[in-house]
Amino acid sequence: MEKFVINGGTPLFGEVNISGAKNAAVAIIPAAILIEDECIIENVPDIKDVRIILDMLCSMGAKVEKIDANTVKIDATSLDTYIVGKEKASKMRASYYMLGALCSRFKKAVVPPPGGCNFGIRPIDQHIKGFEALNCKTEIKHGNIELDASDIKGGQVYFDVVSVGATINIMLAAVKAPGVTIMENAAKEPHIVDVANFLNSMGANIKGAGTDVIKITGVEKLHGGVYGVIPDQIEAGSYMFAAAATRGDVTIKNVIPKHLDAITSKFVEMGVDVEEGDDYVRVNAKGALNKINVKTLPYPGFPTDLQPPMVALLTTVSGTSIVTESVWDSRFQYVSELEKMGAKITVNGQVAVVEGGKSLTGADVCATDLRAGAGMIIAALSANGKSSICNIHHIDRGYENIEQKLISLGAKIIRTDD
Ligand code: EPZ
Numbered sequence: 241m242e243k244f245v246i247n248g249g250t251p252l253f254g255e256v257n258i259s260g261a262k263n264a265a266v267a268i269i270p271a272a273i274l275i276e277d278e279c280i281i282e283n284v285p286d287i288k289d290v291r292i293i294l295d296m297l298c299s300m301g302a303k304v305e306k307i308d309a310n311t312v313k314i315d316a317t318s319l320d321t322y323i324v325g326k327e328k329a330s331k332m333r334a335s336y337y338m339l340g341a342l343c344s345r346f347k348k349a350v351v352p353p354p355g356g357c358n359f360g361i362r363p364i365d366q367h368i369k370g371f372e373a374l375n376c377k378t379e380i381k382h383g384n385i386e387l388d389a390s391d392i393k394g395g396q397v398y399f400d401v402v403s404v405g406a407t408i409n410i411m412l413a414a415v416k417a418p419g420v421t422i423m424e425n426a427a428k429e430p431h432i433v434d435v436a437n438f439l440n441s442m443g444a445n446i447k448g449a450g451t452d453v454i455k456i457t458g459v460e461k462l463h464g465g466v467y468g469v470i471p472d473q474i475e476a477g478s479y480m481f482a483a484a485a486t487r488g489d490v491t492i493k494n495v496i497p498k499h500l501d502a503i504t505s506k507f508v509e510m511g512v513d514v515e516e517g518d519d520y521v522r523v524n525a526k527g528a529l530n531k532i533n534v535k536t537l538p539y540p541g542f543p544t545d546l547q548p549p550m551v552a553l554l555t556t557v558s559g560t561s562i563v564t565e566s567v568w569d570s571r572f573q574y575v576s577e578l579e580k581m582g583a584k585i586t587v588n589g590q591v592a593v594v595e596g597g598k599s600l601t602g603a604d605v606c607a608t609d610l611r612a613g614a615g616m617i618i619a620a621l622s623a624n625g626k627s628s629i630c631n632i633h634h635i636d637r638g639y640e641n642i643e644q645k646l647i648s649l650g651a652k653i654i655r656t657d658d
Contacts, residue, residue, distance in 0.1 A: 243630045244643065247652035248602055248623040252488035254649045258476045258495050259285040259640040260310065260469035264431035266334035267408045268438045268469060269293045270341040273302065273316040274415060275442055277464030282311050284469055288637045289332050296328045296335065315464075322346040326383075330355040332637070336364060336405055339387055340412030343376060349387040366403045370410035373397035374417055394419030394458055402427050402538040407454070408435050414456040415444045421456040428452060429539040430499045434470045441467050473499040474545045475639060476521070478614045481549035482646070483523040484512050485556050485622040490649055491522040502542045506534055506550075510557065531559035531596065536567050548574055548615025551594060555583040556622050558597030565590045574612035577605040581623050602627040607634045614639065621651055 260283035270293065272279050284290055286309045294312065298304045302316040322342045329335035329352040342349035354364075364385075368378050373395040377388040394417050399406055407427040412435075414421035426432070428450055436449030442465050445457040476495040480503055483490035497504070497516040504514045504521065509532050513524040531554070536544040544567035554561040555578065565571045572587045579585065580603040584595035602625030607613030613635035620627035629635075632655070635642060643653045 241630060242632055242655055242657050243628050244617065244620075244632050245626065245628045245654050245656055246602070246617065246620040247626050248621050249625070250621070250650055250652060251486045252483050252490050252621070252646070252649040252651060255491045255493055256479050256645050256649055257493050258471045258479070259283070259287075261285070261431055261434065261472040262287060262289055262474070262638045263404070263429070264434040264469050265290050266293050266332070267337050267431060267435045268467070269297065269312075269314065270334070270337040271412055271435060271439060272314040273297065273319055273341045274344045274412065274439070275462045275464055276317045277462075278313060278315040279442065279464045280307070280311065280313050280466040282466065282468040283471075284310050284312050285472065285640045286310060287640050288633070289334065292328065292331045293334060296324065296338070299325065299328065316345075319345070322348040323350040324352060326352040329353070333362070333405070336367065337409060337412060339367065339371070339385060340409035343371070343387050343389040343392065343413045344416045347389040347392060349389075350384050351387075352384050364405070366399050366401055366406035367409045370397045370399070370406055370423070371413060374410070374413055374421060376413070389413065392417045394421040394456070396422045397424070399423065399425040404429050404432065407432055411435060411439070411446065411449075411454065411456060414458065415439055415446070415462070416460065417458045419458055421458070423454045423456075424452065426452050426454045427538055430470055430473055430496070438467045441465055471495045474543060474611070476500055477503045477543065477546045478549050478618070478639070479645070480507065480521065480523045481546065481553050482618050482621055482649075484510075484525040484529070485553045485618045487525045487527070488649070489522070489524040491520055493520045495519060495521060497521050502540060503546065506532060506542065529557045531557050531561040533562040533564075535564040538567065544568055544571065545611045547571060548612045549618050551575070551585065551592060552578065552615040552618040552622070554594040555585070555596045555600055555619065561594045561596060563592045563594060565592075574608045574615060577608065577612070577616060578619055580605050581619055581627065583619070599624050601625055604628045604630070607631045610634045610638045617642070617646070617653075621646070621653075
């Protein structure tokens with residue numbers, strides 16, 4: 241089993257390039273099956289979750305060709321099944337996008353329950369509510385979600401919960417459904433806009449993505465084309481936290497600074513200097529920082545996926561900071577790992593109270609999920625001494641070349657195989 245060994249206590253300096261957004265790519269790739277033509281997708285991150293979803297398309301008959309590490313050509317004309325295999329679906333959360341995509345393509349889908357990070361119950365009732373609003377029938381049979389969209393037509397859905405997955409899934413289903421679909425209380429994350437831009441560039445008619453009301457007018461056919469995925473907001477944020485936690489000075493390049501506003505504003509409150517350019521942010525964290533309180537929220541609020549990196553940073557800040565998780569039920573499992581490094585954190589339900597300021601010390605810890613893994617790396621980079629982080633397969637799901645990028649910033653990190 242591979243692990244990272246990190247010798248911490250060294251501030252990070254330099255420049256780092258951000259890859260394409262994982263959560264956009266894992267939706268855009270299934271969206272490509274709506275197109276019976278060739279499409280080229282650029283700035284695709286070379287990460288495990290992307291490889292899994294590409295492999296899933298291949299196994300269902302699509303032609304997938306890697307043009308280079310970050311460019312992929314997909315021609316789904318030859319895709320010949322609406323059934324997704326159990327083993328493939330269970331490897332990642334985004335396999336649920338095959339419901340919307342196959343429903344659009346074949347008016348039928350059989351998809352096993354998705355896998356992905358475990359932070360409590362991850363229901364899909366809002367996806368089902370959306371499909372039913374589009375006149376689709378859904379049923380759980382033999383452990384699979386079966387979707388019959390033979391009478392699909394545009395409809396109106398009000399989501400009870402703001403859900404990234406449900407918003408994208410219903411967008412995929414509605415693109416070629418006759419009539420008009422309106423989604424209210426839709427999610428507004430940058431990757432929602434990116435999926436809509438991808439589909440529009442291939443001939444769809446989606447308006448309002450990025451607001452909480454999205455209107456989709458069904459079209460008969462999509463055409464092929466070339467599209468570039470947006471930069472990864474969460475990867476960029478993770479490097480911002482690594483820079484701040486080590487009291488370094490790092491320029492994070494190839495980003496959309498607007499997507500990072502929630503992080504930048506918290507950094508300013510903490511006394512971290514953030515300089516914004518057209519496509520970069522520079523994070524310069526010298527000396528003592530201020531404690532803060534933060535609550536995770538759907539976009540444009542502070543992202544839940546950066547909650548573990550935020551907690552790791554707050555362990556380095558004197559005083560009591562309070563972190564409230566309002567998106568997921570159970571996203572503080574990793575705290576016991578941070579405690580092995582000497583962190584003082586009390587978790588009560590959705591709230592973590594961080595008593596920070598005493599240096600962490602290196603320890604043997606585990607990545608309990610993808611973003612918790614990023615939090616562990618950030619904590620280990622700031623800690624005195626050597627840490628080892630196990631279960632890094634979680635981290636490989638979502639961060640491209642993470643150790644090379646960190647090494648280029650001066651981090652002492654190696655990947656070893658036990
Ligand atoms: C997406 O998950 C991301 N995954 C997650 O990132 C991210 O944490 C999450 O959005 C929130 O931003 C992908 O994009 C692949 P949701 P998703 O549906 O779509 C409740 C990462 O590390 N809910 O927006 O599964 C749900 O329980 C991953 O990159 C319902 O109640 O999240 C949660 O409390 C981890 N019913 C909230 O909504 C539903 O039908 C948000 O979930 C759907 C969701």
